[in-house]
Amino acid sequence: MVKIHGLIKEYPKGPQALKGVDLTVGDGQIVALIGPSGAGKSTLIRCINRLIDPTEGSIEFNGTEMTSLSTRALRTSRRTIGMIFQEYALVERLSVMENVLSGQLGYVGFWKSARRQFPQDVVENALKLLKRVGLSEYVDTRADALSGGQRQRVGIARALVQQPQLLLVDEPTASLDPKTARQIMRLIVELVRERSLSAIINIHDVQLAKMFTERIVGLRDGVIVYDGAPADLDHAALTAIYGEEDWEADTDSGEPAAAEVGSGE
Amino acid sequence: MPLTEKDGLIQWTRKSRSERIREHLIWVGAAFLFVLAARYISGQTIWIFVLDAPRQAQDFISRMFPPDVRYFNRAIGALWDTINIAVFGTLIAIVFSIPIAILAAKNTTPHPTLRAMALAVIVGSRSVNSLIWALLIVQITGPGLFAGVLAIGIRSVGMISKLLYESIEEINREPIEATLATGASRAQTFVYAYIPQLMPIFVGITVYRWEINIRESTIIGIVGGGGIGFLLNSAINRLAWNQAVVILITILATVIVAEWVSAKVRAKVT
CATH class of the missing domain: 1.10.3720.10 (MetI-like)
Incomplete structure (x- = not known):
């Protein structure tokens, strides 16, 4: 599905954000990308759909080399890559339906889209998705009238109305309360499995990553320092990703380490 | 530097001594300029006309009434x-x-x-x-x-x-x-x-x-x-x-x- 090789991103006037990343994501695989702020997680997934242009390296998506696409070909490839954002990235003053339908812009001509004329099957699919994410009653509501969790559901519906094969998810829960965060993660993972899509999910919350995904990739300073199963993400691995910290203290395994919290160091 | 030590106590002020002095000098300079400008304007003004102004205004307004x-x-x-x-x-x-x-x-x-x-x-x-x-x-x-x-x-x-x-x-x-x-x-x-x-x-x-x-x-x-x-x-x-x-x-x-x-x-x- 996605084959990244030797990916380097250098911002003008700044250190390298990505220092030669190699990553392969198979069909139907869900990967959680974890790492400290500034590790390059957002840059990495934005390089895949070229919201950011990489400096060097190759990104192959379904056999297409993304880094050398023309504008038109890039639009065609982007249609099959859905994206979900931390701050939902909805157009606040448009209705829920308009936001969801904007996921189809890559398929519809300019004048039709400007007059909000979308094919019947697209409209039906949008309504079906809104029902699936539990927003049937809000079709005509303006996006800025919704709560955070509801907005993220609109964001999810927008990404899925594209009929994507790959989902890029950038910190989907970082702006949500813990309960809503779990619900949103569960929804994303369920929908990805139902449609057998692939997904790369940037996430701060290690617990959520372990709960909902089958593969965890740890990024630190633009380098992949961990790639494995959630179960193997131990003290050593977390230290490699985030640096030294009393990692056992906040895991739910609650062994002797938890008892040491009070005494400190 | 706003932090200074005096009698063994660390004191904090918003601005350092040199900043305060500079600020005072700016105020004094501005006041001086103001006086200078006022004197110049006064020299250019015919004060007899200005003293006459209230009467002129009254006359002027009276001509506006009754409006047409x-x-x-x-x-x-x-x-x-x-x-x-x-x-x-x-x-x-x-x-x-x-x-x-x-x-x-x-x-x-x-x-x-x-x-x-x-x-x-x-x-x-x-x-x-x-x-x-x-x-x-x-x-x-x-x-x-x-x-x-x-x-x-x-x-x-x-x-x-x-x-x-x-x-x-x-x-x-x-x-x-x-x-x-x-x-x-x-x-x-x-x-x-x-x-x-x-x-x-x-x-x-x-x-x-x-x-x-x-x-x-x-x-x-x-x-x-x-x-x-x-x-x-x-x-x-x-x-x-x-x-x-x-x-x-x-x-x-x-x-x-x-x-x-x-x-x-x-x-x-x-």
């Missing part, structure tokens, strides 16, 4: 022209401002050279008062409504473009990224992500400018731009103060109504 009420008909006719100058001037400005603002905003300009040109147009338009624009244009087109509309339009392009391009530069990037990520073209992204975000700001700016234009177009008539200002000028020239006061009242009422409309519309679109 029949003159209202003429005033209303000219007011219609004035409102048209403001409305069409604003419309012309809108037509040109939108593309200029898009060219001038860092994030939407196709090329830095075009951006520099757009900024030059904005500065040029803004740096000349609409009264001066009217004086210049009257020389070219002759006096009348058309000159007024052009003067108002040219002056407004600068302000509307400037405020609009600054809003474009401060736009929320996330919805734009999200729209591009769906495979939308630049034109589609403009319609779906830029326009909805800019609409309320744009309406607010243009209505505000329209309100300013109502006020400015009353003045423009004085230099030949047509409308109620022309009438006012001729009334003053004929020393017909009882007619001039009618015109002044009409202008005042119009400006109040325009401000009210502007405030209502701007409150509605946020």
Whole structure:
């Protein structure tokens, strides 16, 4: 599905954000990308759909080399890559339906889209998705009238109305309360499995990553320092990703380490 | 350095000693300049005339009464022209401002050279008062409504473009990224992500400018731009103060109504 090789991103006037990343994501695989702020997680997934242009390296998506696409070909490839954002990235003053339908812009001509004329099957699919994410009653509501969790559901519906094969998810829960965060993660993972899509999910919350995904990739300073199963993400691995910290203290395994919290160091 | 040690206690002040001294010197210098300027102005003033001012004002006002009420008909006719100058001037400005603002905003300009040109147009338009624009244009087109509309339009392009391009530069990037990520073209992204975000700001700016234009177009008539200002000028020239006061009242009422409309519309679109 996605084959990244030797990916380097250098911002003008700044250190390298990505220092030669190699990553392969198979069909139907869900990967959680974890790492400290500034590790390059957002840059990495934005390089895949070229919201950011990489400096060097190759990104192959379904056999297409993304880094050398023309504008038109890039639009065609982007249609099959859905994206979900931390701050939902909805157009606040448009209705829920308009936001969801904007996921189809890559398929519809300019004048039709400007007059909000979308094919019947697209409209039906949008309504079906809104029902699936539990927003049937809000079709005509303006996006800025919704709560955070509801907005993220609109964001999810927008990404899925594209009929994507790959989902890029950038910190989907970082702006949500813990309960809503779990619900949103569960929804994303369920929908990805139902449609057998692939997904790369940037996430701060290690617990959520372990709960909902089958593969965890740890990024630190633009380098992949961990790639494995959630179960193997131990003290050593977390230290490699985030640096030294009393990692056992906040895991739910609650062994002797938890008892040491009070005494400190 | 705001932290100093005195008698073994660490003391904190907002500004260091040298900063405080410099600040005091600036105040003293400013006061000195003020006195100097006041003396100069006083030397240029004929104080006998100033002392006479209250009596002159009283005389002046007494000549305005009773107002020539029949003159209202003429005033209303000219007011219609004035409102048209403001409305069409604003419309012309809108037509040109939108593309200029898009060219001038860092994030939407196709090329830095075009951006520099757009900024030059904005500065040029803004740096000349609409009264001066009217004086210049009257020389070219002759006096009348058309000159007024052009003067108002040219002056407004600068302000509307400037405020609009600054809003474009401060736009929320996330919805734009999200729209591009769906495979939308630049034109589609403009319609779906830029326009909805800019609409309320744009309406607010243009209505505000329209309100300013109502006020400015009353003045423009004085230099030949047509409308109620022309009438006012001729009334003053004929020393017909009882007619001039009618015109002044009409202008005042119009400006109040325009401000009210502007405030209502701007409150509605946020």
